[in-house]
Amino acid sequence: MNLDLPLVFTLLMGVSVLAYVVLDGFDLGVGMLMPAADDHEQSVMVASIGPFWDANETWLVLGVGMLLVAFPLAHGVILGALYLPVAAMLIGLMFRGVAFEFRIKAMGWHARLWNRLFWFGSFLASFAQGMMLGHYITGFASGFGFFLFAMLVGACLCGGYVLLGATWLVLKTEGGLQKKAITWAKWGLLWVALGVAAVSAVTPLMSETIRMKWFDFPRTLALMLLPAATLALGVGVWIILRRLGRGATRAEWAPFAGSVAIFTLAFAGLAYSLFPYLVMDRMTIWQAAAHPSALNFILVGALVVVPMIIAYTAFSHRVFRGKARAGYR
Amino acid sequence: MDTLNTIAVARVQFGLNIAFHILFPGISIGLAWMLVWFRVRWARTGAPAWQATYKLWAGVFALTFAMGVVSGIVMSFQFGTNWPGFMNNVGNIAGPLLAYEVLTAFFLEATFLGVMLFGMRRVPAWLHLTSTVLVAIGTTLSAYWILALSSWMQTPTGYVMADGQLIAGDWWAVIFNPSFPYRFAHTMIASGLTAAFLVAGLSAWRLLNAPADGAAKSTLHIGVLIAAVLAPTQLVVGDLHGLNTLEHQPAKIAAIEALWDTRHGAPLVLFAIPNGRKRTNEFVLQIPKGASLVLKHEADAELQGIDAFAPDAPPVAPVFFAFRVMVGTGVLMLALSWFGLWRLRRGAAAPRRLLWIFAAFTFSGWVATLAGWLVTEIGRQPWLVTGVLRTDDAVGSVSQASLGASLTGYIVTYSIMLLAYVVVLTHMAAAGSDATASAPAREPSS
Numbered sequence: 001m002n003l004d005l006p007l008v009f010t011l012l013m014g015v016s017v018l019a020y021v022v023l024d025g026f027d028l029g030v031g032m033l034m035p036a037a038d039d040h041e042q043s044v045m046v047a048s049i050g051p052f053w054d055a056n057e058t059w060l061v062l063g064v065g066m067l068l069v070a071f072p073l074a075h076g077v078i079l080g081a082l083y084l085p086v087a088a089m090l091i092g093l094m095f096r097g098v099a100f101e102f103r104i105k106a107m108g109w110h111a112r113l114w115n116r117l118f119w120f121g122s123f124l125a126s127f128a129q130g131m132m133l134g135h136y137i138t139g140f141a142s143g144f145g146f147f148l149f150a151m152l153v154g155a156c157l158c159g160g161y162v163l164l165g166a167t168w169l170v171l172k173t174e175g176g177l178q179k180k181a182i183t184w185a186k187w188g189l190l191w192v193a194l195g196v197a198a199v200s201a202v203t204p205l206m207s208e209t210i211r212m213k214w215f216d217f218p219r220t221l222a223l224m225l226l227p228a229a230t231l232a233l234g235v236g237v238w239i240i241l242r243r244l245g246r247g248a249t250r251a252e253w254a255p256f257a258g259s260v261a262i263f264t265l266a267f268a269g270l271a272y273s274l275f276p277y278l279v280m281d282r283m284t285i286w287q288a289a290a291h292p293s294a295l296n297f298i299l300v301g302a303l304v305v306v307p308m309i310i311a312y313t314a315f316s317h318r319v320f321r322g323k324a325r326a327g328y329r
Numbered sequence: 330m331d332t333l334n335t336i337a338v339a340r341v342q343f344g345l346n347i348a349f350h351i352l353f354p355g356i357s358i359g360l361a362w363m364l365v366w367f368r369v370r371w372a373r374t375g376a377p378a379w380q381a382t383y384k385l386w387a388g389v390f391a392l393t394f395a396m397g398v399v400s401g402i403v404m405s406f407q408f409g410t411n412w413p414g415f416m417n418n419v420g421n422i423a424g425p426l427l428a429y430e431v432l433t434a435f436f437l438e439a440t441f442l443g444v445m446l447f448g449m450r451r452v453p454a455w456l457h458l459t460s461t462v463l464v465a466i467g468t469t470l471s472a473y474w475i476l477a478l479s480s481w482m483q484t485p486t487g488y489v490m491a492d493g494q495l496i497a498g499d500w501w502a503v504i505f506n507p508s509f510p511y512r513f514a515h516t517m518i519a520s521g522l523t524a525a526f527l528v529a530g531l532s533a534w535r536l537l538n539a540p541a542d543g544a545a546k547s548t549l550h551i552g553v554l555i556a557a558v559l560a561p562t563q564l565v566v567g568d569l570h571g572l573n574t575l576e577h578q579p580a581k582i583a584a585i586e587a588l589w590d591t592r593h594g595a596p597l598v599l600f601a602i603p604n605g606r607k608r609t610n611e612f613v614l615q616i617p618k619g620a621s622l623v624l625k626h627e628a629d630a631e632l633q634g635i636d637a638f639a640p641d642a643p644p645v646a647p648v649f650f651a652f653r654v655m656v657g658t659g660v661l662m663l664a665l666s667w668f669g670l671w672r673l674r675r676g677a678a679a680p681r682r683l684l685w686i687f688a689a690f691t692f693s694g695w696v697a698t699l700a701g702w703l704v705t706e707i708g709r710q711p712w713l714v715t716g717v718l719r720t721d722d723a724v725g726s727v728s729q730a731s732l733g734a735s736l737t738g739y740i741v742t743y744s745i746m747l748l749a750y751v752v753v754l755t756h757m758a759a760a761g762s763d764a765t766a767s768a769p770a771r772e773p774s775s
Contacts, residue, residue, distance in 0.1 A: 051443030054398060058435045061405050065431045068409050068416060069424030076413035083410055087735035090403045091742050097399040098746055101392040105753045114749075293496045294421035298428045305432040309440075316440050319451050 005296070006289035009070035010278075012302065016066055018267050020059035022164065022260050027053045029165020031096055031122025032158065033184055034115065040326060041177045042115065046100065048172040048324035053100065055313060057093065070295060074278040074288035081140040085131045092124030123158065130157030137270070138206050139280030149202060156195025160263065163188030167237070167255035170244065172324045182245045185255055186238070193234055196266060200227065203273065209281055210273045223272075230265045233258050336724045338732045339411045342739065344706075346403055348699060349743045353397030355698045358472055358517065359524025360390050361465035363555070368461045372454060381762035382544045386528070388757060391446055396750055398439070403739070412713075414723030419714055421496045422488060422503055423478055430474035438467025469517070476516055480509035482714045483705070484577045495717070507577050511570040512705075518563045519701065521555060522662060523694025528552035529669070530691025531758035533684040540678075544762045549687070550673055556666035563659060574708075575624055578715065580638040581708030584648035586620045588634040595620040595632040600653070603645040608635070643710040647703060655700035662693055692751075 027049040034042055068075045079086060099118035103111055134150030166185035170178055204211040214223060237258035240251055276284045289295070364386055371379035408427075409416055416423065444452060444460040452460070481487075487502025488495055497503050529552025535545040575582045582588075587603045587610050588595050597619025601610035621630040635642045665686065673679055679687075713720040 047447075051447040054395070054442060055436060055439040057398070057402065058431065058439050061402055061435060062431050064405055064409075065424075065428050068405070069420070069428045072409075072416040072420035072424065075409040075416060079406060079410045080413065083731045084735065086406055086410065087731075087738060090406060091738050093402060094399040094742055094746065098392075098395050098749070101395050102749055102753060105388070105392065105757060107756070110749075290424060291421045291492070291494050291496045293491075294425050297425045297497070297500060301425075301429055301432055309432070309436045312440050313436070316443055319444055319448050 005292055005299070006070070006285045008299065009066060009289070009295060010275075010285045013063055013066035013070065014267075014271060016059050016063035018264065020056070020063050021267070022263055023056035023059055024053070025161045025263070026164040026168040026256070027056055028096070028122045028126045029161035029163065029188075030168060031118055031165070032126065032162055033165055033169070033181075034119045034122075036184065037177065037180065041180070043326035044173055044177055044324055045169060046103070046118075047326050048169065050100065051316065051320050053097070055316070057097070069298060070290055071278055071285065071288040072290050074283055077279050077283065078136065082132045082135060085128045085135065089125045089128035089132065092121045092126075092128060094121070096121030096125060126158045126161045127154040130154030133157065137203060137210075137273070137280065139282065141206075146206070149206060152195075152202070153199060156192070156199060159188055159191030159195050160266075163192050163259050164256070164263070167259045170241075171252050171256050174323050179245070182241050185241055185259075189234060189238055189241070189259075192262065196230065200269075207273075207280065209277075213273060226265060226269050226272075230262055233262050233265070237262070335729055335732065336721060338729060338736060339724050340720075342732060342736045343407055343411045345736075345743070346400065346407060346739065348702070349747070350397065350400040350404055351698060351702060352695055352747075353393050353400065354468065354472065355520050355523050355694065356527055357390060357393045357397055357520075357524075358468045359520040359522070360386065360393065360527070361461075361468045362521070363524055363528060363551070364390055365461055365465050366551070368458050372458055378544045378547075378762075382548060385544075385757070385762040386548075387446060389527075389531070389754060391442070392750065392753065394438075394442060396746060400743075412723045415713060415718070418718050418723065419482075419495055421494060422481065422485075425497075425500075426474055426478040426481070426504070430471055434467050434471035434474065438464050438471065441467065472516060472520070473513065476513050477504045477506075477509055480512045481506045483512070483709055484508040485714055485717055488717075508570075508573055511566070511573045514566050515563070515570045515701075518559050518566055519694065519698055521559045522563060523698060525552045525555035525559065525666075526662065526687075526690050526694050527692070529556065529687050530689075530693075531754065533679070533687035534691070534755065534758045535761045536679065537681065537684050537688065538759045539761055542761050546678075549679065553666055553669040553673060553687075556662060557670045560659065560663035560666050564663065567656075567659070572624070578708070579633045580635070580642050581648065581705075582624065583633060583635045583638065584643045584645045584708055585652045585704065586624075586632070587645055587649045588620065588632055589636060589645075590634040591631065591637050592634065593621070593631045594618040594629045595634075597623060598649075601649075603649050605645055641711055643708050648708045651700045651703035651707070655697050655704060658693055658697040658700065662690070662697070665690060 030045050030049050034045065037045060064075075064079075067078070095117045099114045099121060103114040103118055131150045131154040134153030135146070137153070138146050138149065163185060166181045166188050169181035170185060173181060204214060214220060237255050240254045240258070243250075244252065244255070274280060276286070278285050278288050364383065367379060367383040367386060370376075371383050405427075408423075441460040441463040445457065445464055448460065449457060481503055484507045486506045487497060487499040487504075489498035490496075529549050532545040532549035532552060535542055536549065539545070571582070571585075586595065587598045587601055589608045589610070594617070596615040596617050598610060598613060598615045601613040601615070603610050618628040621632055622628050624630075624632060635645060669679075669683065669687065672683055709715060711719055711721070713723050
């Protein structure tokens with residue numbers, strides 16, 4: 001069989017990372033929004049993500065696992081270069097993850113401390129992930145300008161996760177909290193618009209390779225469909241949010257779906273910028289791939305198991321469909 | 330010198346991480362199956378006391394599981410960052426085993442844990458019971474894959490060299506390598522024992538606070554019963570595991586026995602202070618010909634000493650001491666569980682002194698597990714993969730400053746988490762299962 005295994009695994013890894021960003025994105029976003037809510041609202045917010053966060057985070061393990069397994073050479077280069085932001089992200093994820101449990105089980109000032117750590121962990125992990133992305137796009141170039149660029153991407157990703165989290169809450173809550181969530185979602189959307197515009201403008205300046213890929217007439221004309229579609233989606237989400245804000249109850253799912261679509265398009269744009277490089281300008285997916293014997297063995301399992309994972313993930317979302325309630329344990 | 334330090338820091342960091350991580354799966358694998366038991370009892374009897382018991386221990390499980398998940402994610406990154414040589418050399422074997430763990434175990438347990446914890450009123454009882462079973466299966470599958478890899482690193486088989494790379498020739502032989510069945514059984518029983526003593530210890534703590542709590546009485550009894558069955562089983566399995574090690578990794582056994590020189594009729598050293606520089610034991614208390622008798626079942630049989638393997642031999646003292654801590658703790662656990670079973674027979678109330686002892690033994694499984702882990706991992710040195718890859722050749726090139734900074738961050742984080750874990754668990758236990766039955770009251774419902 002003449003299967004291009006590195007390409008297949010690039011796709012698998014891409015899907016895992018996108019699934020992670022979208023899924024853990026909404027629960028990290030909810031975590032970052034915690035300080036803006038009162039005690040009861042916080043309980044509802046946590047209840048809306050409680051059954052999912054753990055499985056959501058597993059996509060990160062799968063994504064990094066695919067990198068580790070399928071592209072061992074790139075794994076060392078990428079994670080070695082991103083060592084400190086990765087450590088910061090992991091520490092953030094640790095605090096966030098255990099705070100889920102500790103904030104309900106601890107008492108008094110302990111509980112308040114874990115609430116703060118829940119917020120802090122969500123923020124630290126999101127910001128660090130953005131910085132990782134920023135460093136990654138520029139091929140780990142060092143220098144103050146590149147560092148600022150990474151900070152910019154970090155801030156933008158936080159905005160993006162806030163958008164996902166807020167639109168998730170629009171879908172999963174009602175009443176006063178939903179009203180608040182609509183406002184948060186609008187702010188998140190503005191932040192994302194600003195961020196996507198800034199990153200799109202700066203990235204071609206930072207990287208020669210990316211500039212060549214996007215500004216090459218007449219291909220550029222076709223490529224412009226991507227930002228155009230993103231813009232249309234953004235406007236659509238804004239309009240629906242305004243309607244919901246005025247008391248409409250139809251299409252509460254639409255802002256979340258629209259935000260996921262925006263993330264997917266941005267992800268596609270990035271993937272196009274980088275492909276076929278796994279490490280920008282240095283290592284292509286074919287140079288970094290593991291031995292076919294290992295890849296074949298995993299592929300067989302993945303083809304059997306991934307549909308099952310998708311099926312029971314869907315089952316879980318079906319079980320917990322509808323509005324979230326506090327203290328549902 | 331710099332490389333030496335980097336190796337040391339990378340090792341400390343990774344070792345600390347694994348040691349921290351192992352504490353939690355060590356509890357949750359065994360506890361998951363105990364939860365199945367509680368869930369079945371609840372389904373059979375319909376008694377509110379069983380429901381409350383299930384909820385209390387599901388809460389303990391959720392907390393333990395979360396600790397395991399977050400520290401496990403750190404490990405998935407450190408495999409690559411701290412040991413790039415590991416993946417570059419044996420990634421074609423290690424990678425797929427890790428991938429299968431994620432694919433078959435992590436998603437399964439994470440998803441159904443959500444249903445198990447939050448879905449009690451949303452799914453029918455049979456589905457809730459099924460979710461509890463699936464979580465237990467998930468934790469066990471996870472142990473299966475990671476122990477397959479760990480055992481392969483100890484006793485590698487089934488690999489070939491092709492195109493200048495080490496690849497699997499026979500996946501069956503890779504997974505069912507010689508030490509895997511023994512290590513898997515030994516580790517699973519260890520987890521059962523750890524969970525049994527945790528349940529017994531926390532129940533004892535509750536009974537010290539509320540002597541009339543019927544649910545705590547029955548969980549104390551269940552914990553003691555499980556421990557009393559598993560502790561002697563572990564003695565037998567551990568012995569078989571040791572004989573397997575003698576066959577495949579005799580250097581590790583030499584270190585465990587502190588046997589420096591190959592000889593006939595080797596003594597069983599009960600206690601000594603091994604001196605690595607003089608290559609001799611000091612302050613020795615030993616049974617003549619004991620080791621030959623135990624390991625070869627023949628008083629005058631020849632046993633290979635450290636000299637037969639040097640310079641590729643592990644450091645003796647840490648392996649020697651860790652082994653004695655493990656066995657000593659195990660023997661104490663055996664004695665305590667049998668004494669407890671006898672003392673609690675026919676529903677007798679436990680005397681306060683016995684409750685105090687069980688409470689003191691709450692985390693005894695951790696001591697034995699960590700000691701056993703040290704024996705097996707240090708006993709493998711200087712190899713990372715026996716006969717294939719040296720630990721020194723797998724270390725990464727991350728700068729010392731980065732390693733130091735992240736190590737500090739990890740130590741602070743782990744300390745806070747571990748302290749909070751023990752404190753919260755003790756609080757939960759002291760409050761008992763009645764408190765969890767009314768737990769939603771603390772989070773007002775809308």
